[in-house]
Amino acid sequence: MDEEYDVIVLGTGLTECILSGLLSVDGKKVLHMDRNDYYGGDSASLNLTQLYRKFRSDQPVPTDLGRDRDYAIDLIPKFIIASGELTKILVHTDVTRYLEFKQIAGSFVFREGKISKVPSTEMEAVRSPLMGLFEKRRAKNFFQFLQNWKDSDPATHQGIDLDKDSMKTVYEKFGLEPGTQDFIGHAMALYLDDDYITKPARATYDRIILYTSSMARYGKSPYIYPLYGLGELPQSFARLSAIYGGTYMLDKQVDEIVTDADGKFVGVRSGNETVKAKQVIGDPSYFGAGKRVDGGKMRVVEDGKVVRAICVLKHPIPGTDDADSAQIIIPQNQVGRRNDIYIAMVSSTHNVCAKDVYIAIVSTIVETDRPEMELAPGLALLGQIHDKFVSVTPLYTPTASGESDNIFITRSYDATSHFETVVEEVQDVWRRVTGGKPLVLKKREGGEGEQ
Amino acid sequence: MADAAASADKSIQVKLVLLGEAAVGKSSVVLRFVSNEFQANKEPTIGAAFLTQKCRLEDRVLRYEIWDTAGQERFHSLAPMYYRNAQAAVVVYDVTKAASLDKAKSWVKELQRQANPHIVIALAGNKVDLVNNAAASSSSTTEETSEDEPDDATATPAELAQAASGDGLRAVARDEAQAYATEAGLLFFETSAKTGEGIVELFTEIAKKIPIEHILASTRGGGANRPGGAASGSNAQGNVNLDANNQTPKNACNC
Ligand SMILES: Nc1nc2c(ncn2[C@@H]2O[C@H](COP(=O)(O)OP(=O)(O)O)[C@@H](O)[C@H]2O)c(=O)[nH]1
Ligand SMILES: [Mg+2]
Numbered sequence: 180m181d182e183e184y185d186v187i188v189l190g191t192g193l194t195e196c197i198l199s200g201l202l203s204v205d206g207k208k209v210l211h212m213d214r215n216d217y218y219g220g221d222s223a224s225l226n227l228t229q230l231y232r233k234f235r236s237d238q239p240v241p242t243d244l245g246r247d248r249d250y251a252i253d254l255i256p257k258f259i260i261a262s263g264e265l266t267k268i269l270v271h272t273d274v275t276r277y278l279e280f281k282q283i284a285g286s287f288v289f290r291e292g293k294i295s296k297v298p299s300t301e302m303e304a305v306r307s308p309l310m311g312l313f314e315k316r317r318a319k320n321f322f323q324f325l326q327n328w329k330d331s332d333p334a335t336h337q338g339i340d341l342d343k344d345s346m347k348t349v350y351e352k353f354g355l356e357p358g359t360q361d362f363i364g365h366a367m368a369l370y371l372d373d374d375y376i377t378k379p380a381r382a383t384y385d386r387i388i389l390y391t392s393s394m395a396r397y398g399k400s401p402y403i404y405p406l407y408g409l410g411e412l413p414q415s416f417a418r419l420s421a422i423y424g425g426t427y428m429l430d431k432q433v434d435e436i437v438t439d440a441d442g443k444f445v446g447v448r449s450g451n452e453t454v455k456a457k458q459v460i461g462d463p464s465y466f467g468a469g470k471r472v473d474g475g476k477m478r479v480v481e482d483g484k485v486v487r488a489i490c491v492l493k494h495p496i497p498g499t500d501d502a503d504s505a506q507i508i509i510p511q512n513q514v515g516r517r518n519d520i521y522i523a524m525v526s527s528t529h530n531v532c533a534k535d536v537y538i539a540i541v542s543t544i545v546e547t548d549r550p551e552m553e554l555a556p557g558l559a560l561l562g563q564i565h566d567k568f569v570s571v572t573p574l575y576t577p578t579a580s581g582e583s584d585n586i587f588i589t590r591s592y593d594a595t596s597h598f599e600t601v602v603e604e605v606q607d608v609w610r611r612v613t614g615g616k617p618l619v620l621k622k623r624e625g626g627e628g629e630q
Numbered sequence: 631m632a633d634a635a636a637s638a639d640k641s642i643q644v645k646l647v648l649l650g651e652a653a654v655g656k657s658s659v660v661l662r663f664v665s666n667e668f669q670a671n672k673e674p675t676i677g678a679a680f681l682t683q684k685c686r687l688e689d690r691v692l693r694y695e696i697w698d699t700a701g702q703e704r705f706h707s708l709a710p711m712y713y714r715n716a717q718a719a720v721v722v723y724d725v726t727k728a729a730s731l732d733k734a735k736s737w738v739k740e741l742q743r744q745a746n747p748h749i750v751i752a753l754a755g756n757k758v759d760l761v762n763n764a765a766a767s768s769s770s771t772t773e774e775t776s777e778d779e780p781d782d783a784t785a786t787p788a789e790l791a792q793a794a795s796g797d798g799l800r801a802v803a804r805d806e807a808q809a810y811a812t813e814a815g816l817l818f819f820e821t822s823a824k825t826g827e828g829i830v831e832l833f834t835e836i837a838k839k840i841p842i843e844h845i846l847a848s849t850r851g852g853g854a855n856r857p858g859g860a861a862s863g864s865n866a867q868g869n870v871n872l873d874a875n876n877q878t879p880k881n882a883c884n885c
Pocket of ligand 2: 657674698699
């Protein structure tokens with residue numbers, strides 16, 4: 180380990196692995212370490228043994244759930260938006276060759292005590308039980324307006340300026356009821372709270388179009404999911420990095436971030452070895468995770484908490500037409516909260532658990548000092564819960580951009596139901612690490628030296 | 631049999647992975663099989679860890695998709711994704727290093743625990759040229775020295791001197807490895823990537839043992855874009871191919 184690297188990456192979460200893959204392809208000499216003996220960090224998928232080691236180390240792994248090897252339980256519930264940014268990165272880096280994807284079978288929204296499919300076209304809106312007759316007509320006009328919108332053609336704007344008018348103005352123009360606004364803003368535009376309503380409508384418009392175009396791509400839902408769990412994603416980018424010369428070390432203790440007199444990054448100490456590099460990138464757990472480290476510095480601070488309950492079910496979620504997988508959004512207004520509750524469910528169709536087992540993760544941003552209670556409206560939709568693993572995770576944000584000390588810290592995985600913010604984070608860190616270069620994806624030539 | 635001209639039709643794709651300690655000769659074995667060459671002190675090729683080679687048997691043609699480790703075995707960091715769904719695995723050890731057989735055995739265990747239950751596993755005792763008197767005495771150079779394999783370097787100069795003197799430096803008896811392979815249900819060959827000994831036989835015997843019917847049954851329906859992603863009936867309905875839908879902007883936008 181006496182070599183010197185361009186970049187040391189700490190933690191093999193998805194954000195870090197995408198970055199080391201892209202940096203390696205870009206010609207950087209990367210050393211990637213993780214303290215765990217498995218890939219993925221917080222974004223890993225665990226088998227039962229690993230899950231018990233993490234949540235219930237004092238208890239034996241149950242024998243009634245089938246084979247350990249059949250399990251790949253995600254720690255962070257997220258789905259891939261079919262036409263979203265992560266898909267672009269997967270395709271452009273060609274890591275799709277290591278992965279197989281399936282659709283998520285359905286996208287649902289909770290309204291007045293019931294769940295219904297999220298309508299994504301004017302046709303579906305007309306058939307949706309979510310709205311009464313007159314509201315359907317108004318919703319149809321709204322969807323037509325969105326679908327016909329052309330920036331260059333003012334005739335399609337109907338007097339609306341997406342960059343100036345708020346979403347509130349748009350909803351009012353079409354006379355949409357609050358309940359309809361809930362499913363549009365939360366189950367289609369995928370906002371976690373209602374702050375978007377007073378902001379310019381453009382961002383919401385973009386997000387609805389992303390939803391509907393993703394929906395149109397494969398048909399059942401706008402989401403896709405990798406077989407064997409989300410933990411496959413970081414592993415594929417790690418392989419990409421290794422193929423381009425990246426060095427990987429799992430199960431490696433990281434003891435200290437070594438800096439010089441000016442606080443600039445020098446290297447990483449593990450035991451009595453120090454490996455040097457020009458820059459370090461890592462997840463917050465390697466930088467104190469909210470505590471003072473390295474001479475009293477606060478490198479990351481807590482910015483809210485997420486509560487997640489991994490639920491093992493022996494049946495599909497009631498009301499989903501026995502879907503083998505589903506997303507259910509419970510808009511905050513529907514249950515008197517500030518933040519949505521969100522359910523992600525996958526099953527043996529995705530090779531993440533034994534046959535006839537369903538894994539549903541219920542999560543939300545913590546608002547009170549009794550976080551598990553906050554999940555109750557979501558848990559209530561699941562029917563009988565065979566087993567449940569609840570965790571409360573702080574969300575960390577770095578206190579500095581890293582440009583002055585070459586220490587680049589990534590953010591924790593947020594409460595959103597998809598990977599769009601992960602990609603934004605990758606783009607942001609990339610910009611900081613490369614001194615302002617935007618991330619431009621190039622197609623890998625010749626695809627991994629195939630002969 | 632390594633027949634590049636084999637017709638592109640009806641060949642059956644088989645995902646084959648290489649496993650074993652660093653520096654036992656995994657990449658060299660593949661290079662010998664795919665290109666029939668050997669390069670002493672070959673640096674790992676940047677950007678290349680995936681090769682294909684046809685293998686023609688009397689009644690069928692297989693197309694091996696061979697995945698190399700990309701060096702991730704060096705610090706025990708090979709991702710499970712690497713051997714997931716493999717239909718064949720070559721677990722390599724170095725006949726001059728006893729410890730490399732132990733590592734090979736632990737890989738076999740891992741595969742039997744985690745991999746596709748129908749996987750065909752072959753054990754290859756490589757570098758047999760070093761212990762074969764005729765070959766060893768003709769090998770007068772020290773080209774096998776590997777300089778920057780951090781923890782599992784190959785033969786030391788002293789050992790090579792011994793090799794050059796024609797003395798066996800065999801550290802794993804053929805019978806011992808054969809007995810283990812038989813017990814564990816593995817194919818077994820001693821090979822030399824350097825001379826080519828045993829290499830073609832290795833891949834041909836694997837090809838004969840692949841349960842074709844099983845692969846065909848599980849790939850029916852197609853649509854999967856993962857090489858060899860045929861195991862466990864995963865190609866039923868609902869699979870999506872990300873690349874197929876992304877033709878238009880590929881060259882145009884560079885985004
Ligand atoms: N004498 C001899 N040397 C070999 C043989 N196979 C590989 N080597 C050498 O062993 C070293 C490691 O080989 P490599 O293929 O990189 O091993 P890998 O790390 O397992 O992929 C290189 O210096 C090779 O030239 C062999 O069959 N005979
Ligand atoms: Mg190699």
